[in-house]
Amino acid sequence: MSAKRYMISGGGTGGHIYPAIAIAEELKERHPDAEFLFVGAKDKMEMTKVPEAGFEIEGLWISGIQRKLTLSNLMFPFKLMSSMLKARTLIKKFKPNVVVGTGGFASGPLLKMASILKIPTLIQEQNAYAGITNKWLAKEAHSICVAYEGMDKFFPKEKIVLTGNPIRKDLLKVRSKKEAGLKHFQLDPNKKTLLIVGGSLGSQRINELIASQLSLFEAGNLQVLWQCGKLYYDRYVSKATESIKVLEFISKMDLAYAVADVIISRAGAGAVSELSLVGKPVLFIPSPNVAEDHQTQNAKSIEDKQAAIMLKESDLDVKFEPVIKNLINDIDLQKSLSKNILTLARPLATKSIADEVERIENEVK
Template identity: 85%
Template sequence: MISGGGTGGHIYPAIAIAEELKDRHPEAEFLFVGAKDKMEMTKVPEAGFKIEGLWISGIQRKLSLSNLMFPFKLMSSMVKARKLIKKFKPDIVIGTGGFASGPLLKMASILKIPTLIQEQNAYAGITNKWLAKEAHSICVAYAGMEQFFPKEKVVLTGNPIRKDLLEVRSKKEAGLRHFQLDSNKKTLLIVGGSLGSQRINELIASQLSLFEAENLQVLWQCGKLYYDRYAALETDSVRVLKYISKMDLAYAVADVILSRAGAGAVSELSLVGKPVVFIPSPNVAEDHQTKNAKSIEDQDAAIMLREKDLDEKFESVFKNLIKDIELQKKLSKNILTLAKPMATKTIADEVERVEKEVR
């Protein structure tokens, strides 16, 4: 059983682990558990796996009806998780973060079933910290995670990556056809996270004339919440999309990328090896996206721009990047050295080790 959701940053690592284990064990059965009405309920079936939904949501940072309902949602989810575990009889339960994984892994621990946690970020999420004491193994992407987790359980693996992203450079022609782009123009890819980003969307809308002046075409994932607002800006050289399902093709056609700095995005972009400008979201726990982006910028492997500096600095920084081919090459070369292409296999090895050891 596997659980993780709320955003693509939790969902896609879970799918990547499942796909690796399925390749190794074709006879194995998999059941995902997510939060009802969240994106995992559609993305997991699209990847070919079954999923059950729990009535659970995160705790908000302000007093709200959702917070008052949280104890009832948690109890309901624990009861359903117990029923699902009893029926499915898993050999191991894996959690990749997000509030949906909390009730499932907590109940698995109560029922003495081995659990493994995968933490993507440099700052551990609240759910994984809650589950860590009883987990058998904790796979992490950053050094120093012993500050959050029991040292003897931590395994440095990197973040799991979807198989279709392991090699993208040969897919450029297919990507140009798929997105109906001009092979004679350079392509700017904008990814504001799986749910979209209001601030990045506002920035892109205000800079379309700059991109046109630089003879760039734009592949813009704005997010479903913002699509109706920006769809009218689509032209022959600006593609506005709610969501990009073929991210391997999007990365293949990109010459420069603007992205949030969630752990999944950082791991994918390290593997892709294109020049990146990270615009971390300031609205996440412990400002972990800024920490993620800063760790890459400090190694001359990407450019980081904080949201508060966009109005003042974006145009000059972006123009400099587009005109400086040597800078582009340096960023591409350096970010590639940070990639961990074997992360998914290493995590699958750890899943197998835990399952055999506990069994």
């Protein structure tokens, strides 16, 4: 019997890449002899992140459509045609059993071509508001794995499977890692810890906000783990003190979540899924600068269940100080938010998606 072969595409942001890698790792664990080929967009972060995870990747000449008339938009039809042709060549050569897409530009041409060539496809949509690529692919997909209820407004109902988003396995035992986290970040066990994460590159608006509130945090006897991001580290590293830890990037996110008493975060789908599993009180500040404002939709779906607090960027100047003070000081509110967000966790999401990959693989044989 020949080895199973899977093609996987997802990229542009960590929110598409890390779920794709998690699915591949779960399938690899089940089928050690399986072969994998990732397909990404040239010059995007997947071209480095996927090989770092131990998988091969091929790049397509593809990018998204900008909201205004640009040279890039005029080139889009040529890029799409070029990517479709290359996707066809890659599929014919690799001969995958199933093709999986987790969103991002490159998954469009790959999954569209797989459908034309009658190869089963699975889409994984991370957000509460479906992305343009996945909406385009939905009609021909065999299965659509989603993380939120009510996604039949975007996709054919009969194809939807509610699985949740794939998350890193090291987050499954966060509650037992507090001591290790305090040691790793050199924190005081007698102080409350506020964790701020604005995404891997960082958020200008959140960083400006935190910089303006440091005296408030110190007056409240808080210690702060502040991931300001690669783009902003040089600007804010001078703000570091014994109780304000300014970090470019946090590689040990499990330990950061373990020590946090309260968390301030963007509301990307991956972050929301991780924080549901972690079960700590969260203040979401969604980025308004993303397609279809999907971070606001993600955060609102959690806030509607009384499982987190959401503040829009436009409300920060007026509302942030009273909201964060209340969140840090109100123990009953913290317990309520933690309890409610834990009910939304789907720790078996990666397993459920791999089950679905195997189901459509066996069905089409």
